[in-house]
Amino acid sequence: MAENILISYQSISKRFGGVQALDDVSFSIRKGEIHGLIGENGAGKSTLIKITGGIYRRDQGQILWDGRPLEVNSPLEAERHGISIVHQEIPLCGNLTVAQNVFLGRLITNRFGQPKWDEMEERTVELFRQIGQSIDPRARVGELSVALKQLTAIVQALNGTAKFLIMDEPTSALTPGEVETLFEVLRRLKNEGTTIMIVSHILSEMMEITDRVTVLRNGRHVGTLDTKDATIEGLVHMMVGDVPLPTPKESTAVRGEVVLKVRGLSQNRLRLKDINFDLYRQEILGLAGIQGAGRTELATTLFGVHQPDSGTIELEGREIKIKNPRQAIEHGIGYLTEDRRNLGVFWDMSVWQNAGAAIIDELTSYGNVLDNKRIEEMAAKSISDLQIKTSGLSQTIRYLSGGNQQKVLLARWLNVKPKILILDEPTRGVDVGAKAEIRKVIQELVDQGISVIVISSDLEELLAMSDRVLVMANGSIKGEFLAREATFDKIMALAVQK
Numbered sequence: 001m002a003e004n005i006l007i008s009y010q011s012i013s014k015r016f017g018g019v020q021a022l023d024d025v026s027f028s029i030r031k032g033e034i035h036g037l038i039g040e041n042g043a044g045k046s047t048l049i050k051i052t053g054g055i056y057r058r059d060q061g062q063i064l065w066d067g068r069p070l071e072v073n074s075p076l077e078a079e080r081h082g083i084s085i086v087h088q089e090i091p092l093c094g095n096l097t098v099a100q101n102v103f104l105g106r107l108i109t110n111r112f113g114q115p116k117w118d119e120m121e122e123r124t125v126e127l128f129r130q131i132g133q134s135i136d137p138r139a140r141v142g143e144l145s146v147a148l149k150q151l152t153a154i155v156q157a158l159n160g161t162a163k164f165l166i167m168d169e170p171t172s173a174l175t176p177g178e179v180e181t182l183f184e185v186l187r188r189l190k191n192e193g194t195t196i197m198i199v200s201h202i203l204s205e206m207m208e209i210t211d212r213v214t215v216l217r218n219g220r221h222v223g224t225l226d227t228k229d230a231t232i233e234g235l236v237h238m239m240v241g242d243v244p245l246p247t248p249k250e251s252t253a254v255r256g257e258v259v260l261k262v263r264g265l266s267q268n269r270l271r272l273k274d275i276n277f278d279l280y281r282q283e284i285l286g287l288a289g290i291q292g293a294g295r296t297e298l299a300t301t302l303f304g305v306h307q308p309d310s311g312t313i314e315l316e317g318r319e320i321k322i323k324n325p326r327q328a329i330e331h332g333i334g335y336l337t338e339d340r341r342n343l344g345v346f347w348d349m350s351v352w353q354n355a356g357a358a359i360i361d362e363l364t365s366y367g368n369v370l371d372n373k374r375i376e377e378m379a380a381k382s383i384s385d386l387q388i389k390t391s392g393l394s395q396t397i398r399y400l401s402g403g404n405q406q407k408v409l410l411a412r413w414l415n416v417k418p419k420i421l422i423l424d425e426p427t428r429g430v431d432v433g434a435k436a437e438i439r440k441v442i443q444e445l446v447d448q449g450i451s452v453i454v455i456s457s458d459l460e461e462l463l464a465m466s467d468r469v470l471v472m473a474n475g476s477i478k479g480e481f482l483a484r485e486a487t488f489d490k491i492m493a494l495a496v497q498k
Contacts, residue, residue, distance in 0.1 A: 029195060267308050
């Protein structure tokens with residue numbers, strides 16, 4: 001069988017700081033097969049893809065390519081070996097034509113160096129024909145459907161010597177009909193000798209399209225098995241393992257008092273579809289789901305970053321329209337972003353400036369002059385209440401630890417005194433001690449009367465923190481559990497639905 005192996009991963013390890021992303025991972029992919037790679041968020045799938053594609057360097061182990069050691073130090077080197085990756089975020093230039101994208105970086109030119117567009121357009125049409133599709137090579141990619149963009153990315157990858165095609169979540173934004181079209185293309189490529197690896201959370205699709213499946217969990221290889229011998233239930237168990245459930249917290253929710261009522265909420269561009277749920281007074285409502293489920297999109301729509309195309313939002317029994325985040329804040333809704341680095345922290349500003357950013361009007365006196373006394377009182381209370389470790393109010397926030405930066409951002413929203421606080425991955429990237437402190441603060445807020453919506457990819461943490469859990473997949477809510485009755489398997493079974 002060894003002669004039939006295209007690529008073999010042998011004891012691959014990769015660490016980022018204190019995080020072991022991959023730990024002694026070993027498995028092989030056969031020539032001419034469609035191989036599935038699955039696992040929870042953070043299992044190490046993307047890290048392995050980027051090592052294969054020359055984006056990351058492995059710390060340990062080796063990769064054998066057709067039986068020989070493979071050293072890939074850049075995406076260009078990977079491409080020269082015949083390794084092509086179609087990333088989840090399709091890296092196409094929307095202002096260019098299909099042909100221009102397909103030949104990006106590999107133009108056909110005449111002896112004067114001028115592009116031969118007629119020849120490249122003809123070649124583009126031929127490449128699409130080879131995978132059973134037709135295309136206008138002069139169409140602007142930005143105007144294509146998601147499915148055609150995905151196929152353009154595949155053709156771009158195949159416009160060379162692609163022997164190994166890696167696809168990261170290729171169906172996450174496709175309709176069922178578009179998925180079937182894509183699968184027909186992949187089967188055709190397989191029959192022509194291309195080896196394919198697909199990364200996906202949608203297990204029903206993996207059961208349909210793959211020949212074998214490899215499961216990663218917490219950076220380690222759990223197993224590789226023939227798809228015909230697998231079941232969805234068995235794969236879910238391999239993904240989550242025998243993890244003991246956390247002890248459910250004592251609920252403080254006032255079930256008879258609805259603070260937020262959402263009915264029929266849809267946002268077409270964000271692919272949110274018919275969202276319906278209630279949030280009770282003093283409740284912690286968890287939102288579970290995998291990457292691309294629509295959790296952050298729902299949060300930002302409730303916060304006014306995006307406006308819904310249909311549906312209603314009621315706050316304390318009164319319908320409201322939220323056109324922007326400022327209006328959301330005025331209604332008593334706060335939102336802690338998941339992207340602390342790019343959307344949360346003002347890096348070159350002080351602790352007090354970051355903590356007071358959402359209430360800057362309240363920190364000024366007549367003539368829009370900053371009121372130092374109010375600032376000191378606000379910042380001192382924030383530092384004390386959240387136990388923020390800082391040298392002082394004026395310390396630049398970039399020099400705090402990740403956990404203390406997150407506490408400052410949490411203080412920002414506590415200073416608003418919201419009725420509803422939406423927390424998107426509130427403990428991501430912080431250490432164990434800071435996680436416990438943040439969870440304690442959240443419970444104290446609820447005890448004071450605030451209702452909280454928590455998004456977390458850490459199921460154990462989400463179940464330990466929440467009263468109820470809603471499970472999202474593909475832009476809609478698939479089910480609801482009381483946290484004390486939920487299990488990992490139940491949640492994952494809904495989270496991987498199409």
